[in-house]
Amino acid sequence: MKFELTVNGVRQSSEAPADISLLHFLRDNLRMTGTKEGCNVGECGACSVLLDGKLVNSCLVLAAQANGREVITIEGIHAPDGGPNDLQQAFIEYGAVQCGYCTPGMVLAGEALLNSNPKPTRLEIREAIAGNLCRCTGYQQIVDAIEAAAIHRQEAGHD
Numbered sequence: 001m002k003f004e005l006t007v008n009g010v011r012q013s014s015e016a017p018a019d020i021s022l023l024h025f026l027r028d029n030l031r032m033t034g035t036k037e038g039c040n041v042g043e044c045g046a047c048s049v050l051l052d053g054k055l056v057n058s059c060l061v062l063a064a065q066a067n068g069r070e071v072i073t074i075e076g077i078h079a080p081d082g083g084p085n086d087l088q089q090a091f092i093e094y095g096a097v098q099c100g101y102c103t104p105g106m107v108l109a110g111e112a113l114l115n116s117n118p119k120p121t122r123l124e125i126r127e128a129i130a131g132n133l134c135r136c137t138g139y140q141q142i143v144d145a146i147e148a149a150a151i152h153r154q155e156a157g158h159d
């Protein structure tokens, strides 16, 4: 089956089995390996991407469901100069990246939250990342990083 979807603003088309997941389509067909495969059953959030702006577990979404739609992966999250954006920089500064396996999904979860709720409480941040498992950080640093990015965006007038 031929798939056509927009990934990080670029129209992509590729042939793949009709039942391929969006996760495997991204990784295997488009060679975009920033999206991680963890549990493959919707429990860890490592595979998180934005589908038409909404956070989804790409292991649970068929590429066919994303056909004709817009996907944002971690490769599409960066500063204008291609370096880390403010949220990614906050992850680095607050020690929210350790093994890094969960990090792409955490960043996408953070972006989804800040897009819909620019001034989240810490509880709201915890709820927003509840579907994303991290074995390393204990979550405190991740919550700190997302909170810092929220404050930075408010101060920068991005809200």
Ligand code: FES
Residues within 6 Å of the ligand: 036, 037, 038, 039, 040, 041, 042, 043, 044, 045, 046, 047, 048, 057, 058, 059, 060
């Ligand atoms: S790999 Fe998709 S939720 Fe774990």
Ligand code: FES
Residues within 6 Å of the ligand: 096, 097, 098, 099, 100, 101, 102, 103, 133, 134, 135, 136, 137
């Ligand atoms: S930094 Fe290792 S799983 Fe989160």
